[in-house]
Amino acid sequence: MDKVAAKREIERLTNEIDQHNQRYYNQNSPIVSDKEYDHLLSRLISLEKEFPVLKKNDSPSHRVGIKISQGAPAVKHRAKMFSLDNTYSIGELTDWFKxxxxxxxxxxxxxxxxxxxxxxxxxxxxxxxxxxxGATRGDGTVGEDVTYALKTIRTVPLKLCRDKEPVPDLLEIRGEVFMPLADFRLLNEARSCKGEQVFANPRNATSGSIKLLDSRVTAKRNLQCFIHSFGMSERGRNWQSQWDFILRAKDLGFNINPHYRLCLTFEDVIAYCQESQERRHDIPYEVDGVVVKVNNFKQQERLGATLKSPRWAIAYKFPAQQATTVVSNIVVQVGRTGVLTPVAELEPVECAGVTISRATLHNFDEVKRLGIKQGDTVLLQRAGDVIPKVIKVVTKSDKKSKPFKAPKRCPVCGGDIAKDRDDQVALHCINPSCSKQLERRLIHFASRGAMDIESLGEAVVLQLIKKGMVKDIADIYALGKEDLLKLELFKEKKVNRLLKAIEESKKQPLSRLLFGLGIENIGEKAAAVLAKKYENLQALQRAEVVDLEKIRDVGKVMADSIVKFFQQAGTEKLIDKIQRAGVNMIEPVEIEGVKLLDKKFVFTGELSGLSRSQASGLVKMHGGEILATVSKKTDYVVLGRNPGSKYAKAKRLGVRVLTLKEFQEMIYE
Ligand SMILES: [Zn+2]
Structure with a gap:
């Protein structure tokens, strides 16, 4: 190809890619598959490599990022980037209005x-x-030049659209760069699998991603950007108010948050704050408040600014995710390892979008520290996906309820309890045949992340224990047809299904068996790490604390738990029994990228937070395939919010339907 033809082709490709980008983000209606998009992009990149002089500053090839050798240089802002004053109540917001x-x-x-x-x-x-x-805010006067990183964000236009709006000669505009919650979770899961430190919150993840020296990595993090204000402009500026600016910025090709609202009165502002607070958890990115700006620029100018912040704008911060409620009872739960945990039963209360009726009190020292009693009113807090926590007692009950005392015997079996040697806080039921422990162990063993024995749920487990059919985990492999027919509501068909599921579970990899054994402190991830390292159970059994604690993601506490488990009376016999039943004790060597080999997926509905292209990217990365329509050939239909007719079709054809969470578990387990 000669230079003239190359120039024409580069222009054509650039235009086409830009249009696809526009459709993808601003109209949410892509007309090409990701594969076709990637193909266009790689064709452009190879042409630009061949003819470097033809590569333009606003070429979409900048989206893929580059590696630089030095940190971001400092850059002085053309106009100061103020921060906003915060208010924490409607009352404070009203004071601002006055x-x-x-x-x-x-x-x-x-x-x-x-x-x-x-x-x-x-x-x-x-x-x-x-x-x-592209620059960070920094101290408001001087920020960091992160142009390469910001250019990888597909919602940041590399060139402005001239179709509807004159483009100013110089325009400095501000926005918020963020990571959607779904991407944040995926990133953290991937990091934790690799033994890397996880990010505390989406903001830190965003900041870390922007400052990477290698923006090719930034490009993969699916950061997004909403524009919210402008700093300065020269010639061609057409807007007289904030609302006007927002509308025109959209025409220039900037990404604008759909939840903007023009409020004609202050009452409208308050209503907006309250509505937003209520639906903050339905939004696929972290929202911590509302920003209110005076609309008219002339009024803004007259109000001016203090040293730190403008007087014409303010942030209303949502209250922390807390709630108060009454403790209706304090009970003690027996876990599968025998540990006794005090739990507060609560009068149901809404907190952070969910109804809470129980909260763990962790241990008996914590109960003492809180001084918590039945009838007390307590303050709860929920952060992210974490289990609710009792922060403090707000008001003591006026009834003379007795102080809560740690039990002297196991509340389930009445057996002796003891303090764990290593941990002076936790109490354990030491009766190895405590029915509650067995029940929990069995339920855990059969659970989805472990041996995944469908239809061996709580109700069945309870019956099996009650009828004396199982005394340990291994006993489920000795269950026969006649035994199961004795269970309530169990007919031929159901019995066969359960027996088949039990039989199938024997093929599970070592990692699941290890997790299923319910060793203290060993979660799914640790089990996977150990299984990969030792490959068979016998090898792990022989491992010593010094070997184990050196493994990344394991450490001293887990190492001790593992060795202790294998030394425990009864473990050897149990494992022997499981092995004789024919349960697999080997971890198959996993070939990277084939988790979903040849599996065919269809997506339907809105995948909260996860973009379609990311979802299909994940499938392809793991060896699967994306289909446009549901047919008998489809292996899985992944269900988003408001699913379309594909869902009905999947049900009709009996295609397995997954929630988004199940899909993610499939990949990241
Ligand atoms: Zn017990």
Whole structure:
């Protein structure tokens, strides 16, 4: 190809890719598959390699990122990037409103309200419509030049659209860069699998991703950006108010949050704050409040700014995710390892979008520290996906309820209890045939992450124990047809199904067996790590603490638990019994990338947080395939919110349906 033809082809490809990007993000209606998109992009990249002089500043090939050798240089902002004052209640917000009226006596004030996204502020500079600089906020006056990283974000336009709106000669615009919650979870899961430190929250993950020296990695993190204000512009600026700016910014090709609202009165602002607070958990990214701005720029100018923040804008922060309720009872639970855990039963209360009726009190020292008693009113807190926690007692019950005392015997079997030697806090039921422990162990053994014996649920386990059919885990492999027919509601068909599921479970890899054994402190991930390292159970049995604790992701506590488990009276006999039943004790060597080999997937509905392209990327990365329609050839249909007719079809054809969570578990287990 000669240079002229190459130039024409590069232009054609650039245009086409830009259009696909627009459709993908701003109209949410892609017309090409990711594969076709990648194909266009790689064709462009190879042409630019062949003719480097033809590579433009705004070429979509910048989306893939590059590696640089030095950290981001400092860059002075053309206009100061203020931070906003915070308010923490509607009352404080109203005080701000009153201050505005003192500054603008007798004037009507309109507002623009938007969600406050918990991300990283960024400034984008465009010269003659081309992106020339991307910077972090820094201290507001000087930030860091992170142009390469920000160019990888597909919602950041590399060149502005001139179709509807004149493009200013120089435009400096601000937005929030963030990582959607689903991507944040995927990233952390992947990091934790690799033994890397996880990010504490999406904001840290975003900030870390922007500052990477290798923006090719940034490009894979699916960061997004919403534009919310502008810093300065020269010539061609067309907007007179914040609302006007938002509409026109959209026409210029910027990504605008769909939850913007023009509020004609302050009452509308309050309503917006309350609505947003209620639905904050339905939003696929972290939102921690609302930002309110005076709409009219002339009014903004007259109100001015303090040293730190503008007077015409303010943040309303949502209250922490806490709730108060009454303790209706304190009970003691017996876990599968015999550990006794005090649990507060609560009068049901809404907190962070879910109803809470129980909260763990962790251990008996914690109960003492809190001084918690039945009838007390307590403050609960929920953070992210974590189990609710009792923070403190707010008001003591006026009834004379007795202080809660740690039990002297196991509340289930009445057996002796003892303090664990290593841990002076936890109490254990030491009766090895305690029925509650056995029940928990069996349920755990059969659970999905472990041996995955469908239809061996709680109700069946309870019956099996009650009828004396099982005395340990291994006994389930000795169950026969006649035994199971004695169970309530068990007819031929159900019995056969259960027997088949039990038989199938014998093929599970060592990692699942190891997790299923319920060794203290050994979760799914640790079990997988150990199985991969030792490959068979006998080898693990021989391992010593010094070997185990050296393994990444294992450490001293787990190493001790493993050795202790294998030394325990009864373990050897149990394992022998399981082995004689024909249960697999080997970890198959996994070939990277073939988890979903040849499996065919169809997606339907809105996959909260996860984009379609990411979802299909995951499938392909693991050897699977994406189909457009559901047929008998489909292996799985993954269900998002508001699924379409594909769901009905999947049900009709008996195709296995997965929730998004199940799909993710499939890949990351
Ligand atoms: Zn017990």
């Amino acid at each position: 201050r505005l009226h003192k500054g603008l006596p007798g004037e009507k004030i309109e507002f623009v309200a938007e969600l406050k996204i918990d991300g990283v502020s960024a400034s984008l500079t465009y010269e003659k419509g081309q992106m020339v600089l």
